[in-house]
Amino acid sequence: MNQATRLRPLFHPGRLLVTLPALAALHTNGVPVISVMLRHIAGDWGVISDDDKKQNDLSIGTGLRLISLYHLPDGTRIIVITEWDRSSTTLEKLGEIATSGDAPSSSTPDRERPV
Numbered sequence: 496m497n498q499a500t501r502l503r504p505l506f507h508p509g510r511l512l513v514t515l516p517a518l519a520a521l522h523t524n525g526v527p528v529i530s531v532m533l534r535h536i537a538g539d540w541g542v543i544s545d546d547d548k549k550q551n552d553l554s555i556g557t558g559l560r561l562i563s564l565y566h567l568p569d570g571t572r573i574i575v576i577t578e579w580d581r582s583s584t585t586l587e588k589l590g591e592i593a594t595s596g597d598a599p600s601s602s603t604p605d606r607e608r609p610v
């Protein structure tokens with residue numbers, strides 16, 4: 496008999512924010528936002544390096560930022576970031592993340608949308 500696996504949350508993710516491109520990619524691939532969030536808060540960090548997985552495991556107890564990366568069926572990569580203070584968790588399409596050297600554009604839409 497198949498038994499459901501119960502995922503146990505390892506931390507409180509805070510406010511959930513999903514960017515529009517990430518939401519569209521999840522929808523296109525038929526992947527619910529909640530399934531990605533459940534993996535993240537249960538400590539399934541996805542396809543990050545072993546060193547990053549170890550860092551995440553340590554960060555749960557020490558209060559540092561948590562990062563997961565998941566591949567969608569069409570190859571799109573979704574990154575999930577929980578802030579160090581656990582105030583929010585953001586899902587973004589990997590290619591849309593701005594680097595610190597990028598200047599904001601006046602035509603750039605709001606990057607975060609509460610779910």
